[in-house]
Structure formats: C-alpha cells, structure tokens
Amino acid sequence: MKNQINMLNQLQELVLTRDELHQTDGGAHTDALDQSIDALVERLDPQPKALYQRLYKKSHIVMAPMSDGCCAVCGMRLPISQMQQVRLAKTLQTCSSCGRMLYNEEEDAPRNMREMSGRGEPRKTGISRFSAEELMVCDLKGDTTKAVIGELAEVMSLNRFVSNPDALVTAAMERESILSTAMGNGLAFPHVRGVEGGGLTLALGVSKKGFRYDAAGEIVHLVFFSVIPVAVSPFYLRLMAGLSEAFTKAENRKALMNAASTPADLWKAFMRTTRHTIR
Ligand SMILES: [Zn+2]
Structure with missing residues (x-):
C-alpha cells in the first residue's frame, strides 16, 4: 500500500499545482499536467482509485498527513489503533471525520514550529498573519534557485519557524521540478506543502542582481517562499493571487527593491x- 500512498501524494501535488496555475495563468497551459494526472490515476489500484475519485469530487485535498496523532486537515484525533495502522501503511486508512486518506509524515520531514500570531498577542491582519520582519532577506547572495531557496529556508530555521531546512530545500526543488514557480515580472513563488504543526509562513528575499530561475531562463528578483500546512492549501491559492495582483504592478516591485x-x-x-490585496 505504501507505493499506492506515494502515488496518491504525487497525484495530490499535481492536482494542487494545476489549481495554482489556474489561479495565476487562467489555466491556459495545463495540458501537460492534465496528462500526467490522468496517467497517474490510471496507474492506481482499483480501491484507492475509486476512493480518490469519490473524494476528489468534494475537495481537491484528498490526502491528509497524520500530525501529532490527528488528521492534519480536519483536526480529528485518531484512535491509537488507527495511528499504528497509518504508520504501518499496509492498508489504506481514512479519517472517520472528513473521509480523507491518511498517511504518515516522514520522520525527517520539515515541521512548522511556530504560529505567526502568538497567544495573547493582538490579532494580526494582512501579510503579518503569514510573515514577519525576521523573514525578510534584503540581499540574496545565491545565483541558483536552490541556493536562494536555501537562504530563505535558513532564515526560517534560524528564527525557529521551521525545522530541517535541508529537507525543506529538497522538497521545494521537487515541487519546482513539476513546474517552475517563476511567474513573470521577476517574481517567483517557491513553496513546500505538508509542513505541519503551525501556520502558513512566508519569507521574502530580494536579489538585487537577479538570477536565472529555471530552464526557461527567467530572471527573478523577488522570491516569495512559503511553507504550507496541507489544510490551508486553498487559502495559499488566495494568498498567491493577492501577491501576484500586488506585484504585477511595476511601482510595487520597485518599492520592494528600493526598500x-x-x-x-x-x-x-x-x-x-500588499495592504489592498491581502486581507
Ligand atoms: Zn480528517
């Protein structure tokens, strides 16, 4: 079953990547992704395939990591016997509350260690719900995508927002290999999903000289790097839409570069x- 669960997780990532593309590109270039998704669905065994198709009609998030003994999507605490079954991965386990297929996070998977808004602090609004001054990098040194993502992961880790920056970089590069997150206008939105334990967290890096982001040769200056708990994936799409709305405007890009x-x-x-586009 482990192999089926891996395929289902790949499928989940492809589907959510297609959703991201719809958000930023109007869905114009999804043919290759559509084909990969269809091919992967066909390769599933009958039982997971049927379950996948049923769940997909309700929500594009069909897989839920088990995090601290709970379904990370709906928060339901799992019975101890089921936790064990999820770890063993010999059978396909589903959450009794939301119905999603459960999987065990890798031991060394990066974890989100901290919520953006601490308890007792006043409620934050806008971009400060997801980011903070400690997560701003003014002068990215790297001249490759991997090096730059490494710098941003390091800042997240140094400020104790995430664990295991190396695993974070690997996961981010895997996501880039499906489809580049460079969006034109010198912007890129690398991210890692399935970082559980805290909230959505975003670091911003500025590369003054710019660097070649992907095989298409796009030169990127502003890098928005996010870690995303699975449950808030739909919300991430809205955040990304808000960011691209703000920074397709040249004057806003210039304001960041100058600051x-x-x-x-x-x-x-x-x-x-981001005051008007992220609330
Ligand atoms: Zn659930």
Whole structure:
C-alpha cells in the first residue's frame, strides 16, 4: 500500500499545482499536467482509485498527513489503533471525520514550529498573519534557485519557524521540478506543502542582481517562499493571487527593491504594497 500512498501524494501535488496555475495563468497551459494526472490515476489500484475519485469530487485535498496523532486537515484525533495502522501503511486508512486518506509524515520531514500570531498577542491582519520582519532577506547572495531557496529556508530555521531546512530545500526543488514557480515580472513563488504543526509562513528575499530561475531562463528578483500546512492549501491559492495582483504592478516591485536595505524597511514596504490585496 505504501507505493499506492506515494502515488496518491504525487497525484495530490499535481492536482494542487494545476489549481495554482489556474489561479495565476487562467489555466491556459495545463495540458501537460492534465496528462500526467490522468496517467497517474490510471496507474492506481482499483480501491484507492475509486476512493480518490469519490473524494476528489468534494475537495481537491484528498490526502491528509497524520500530525501529532490527528488528521492534519480536519483536526480529528485518531484512535491509537488507527495511528499504528497509518504508520504501518499496509492498508489504506481514512479519517472517520472528513473521509480523507491518511498517511504518515516522514520522520525527517520539515515541521512548522511556530504560529505567526502568538497567544495573547493582538490579532494580526494582512501579510503579518503569514510573515514577519525576521523573514525578510534584503540581499540574496545565491545565483541558483536552490541556493536562494536555501537562504530563505535558513532564515526560517534560524528564527525557529521551521525545522530541517535541508529537507525543506529538497522538497521545494521537487515541487519546482513539476513546474517552475517563476511567474513573470521577476517574481517567483517557491513553496513546500505538508509542513505541519503551525501556520502558513512566508519569507521574502530580494536579489538585487537577479538570477536565472529555471530552464526557461527567467530572471527573478523577488522570491516569495512559503511553507504550507496541507489544510490551508486553498487559502495559499488566495494568498498567491493577492501577491501576484500586488506585484504585477511595476511601482510595487520597485518599492520592494528600493526598500531592501534593512529588513525593517523591506518589511514596512511589503506591508504597504500588499495592504489592498491581502486581507
Ligand atoms: Zn480528517
């Protein structure tokens, strides 16, 4: 069953990648993805295939990682016997509350260690729900996508937002291999889904000189790197739409580039430029 679960997770990632593309591109270039998705569905065994097709009609999130003994999507606590079954992965286990197919997170998978808004603090709004001054990198040094994502993962880890930055970089690069997250206008949105334990977290890096992001040769200056708990994947699509709306405007991109002298200035500019598109 482990192999089936791996295929289902791949499928989940492809489907959510297609949703991202719809969000930013109007869904114009999804043919190759559609084909990969159809081919993968055909390769599933009859039981997981039927379950996948039934769940997919209700929600594009069909897989739920088990996190701290709970279904990470709906939060339902699993019975101890079922936790064991999920770990063994000999049978396909589903959440008794939301019906999704459960899988065990890898031991060394990166974890989100901290919520953006601490308990007792006033409720945050806009981009400060997902990011913070500590997560602003003014002068990215790397000249490859992997190096740059590494710098951003390191900042997240140093500030104790995530564990295991190396695994985070590997996962982000795997996602890039499905489809580049460079979006034109010098923007890129690398991300890793399935980082459980806290909230959606975003780091912003500015590369003043720019670097070649992908095989298409796109030069990127602004990198928005996110870690996303599975349950908030639909919300991530809205965040991405809000960011691309703000930064397709040249004056907003320029405002970030000009403010990238200190993290404090960059953070202020980030809040100001996203004020109307991220609520
Ligand atoms: Zn559930």
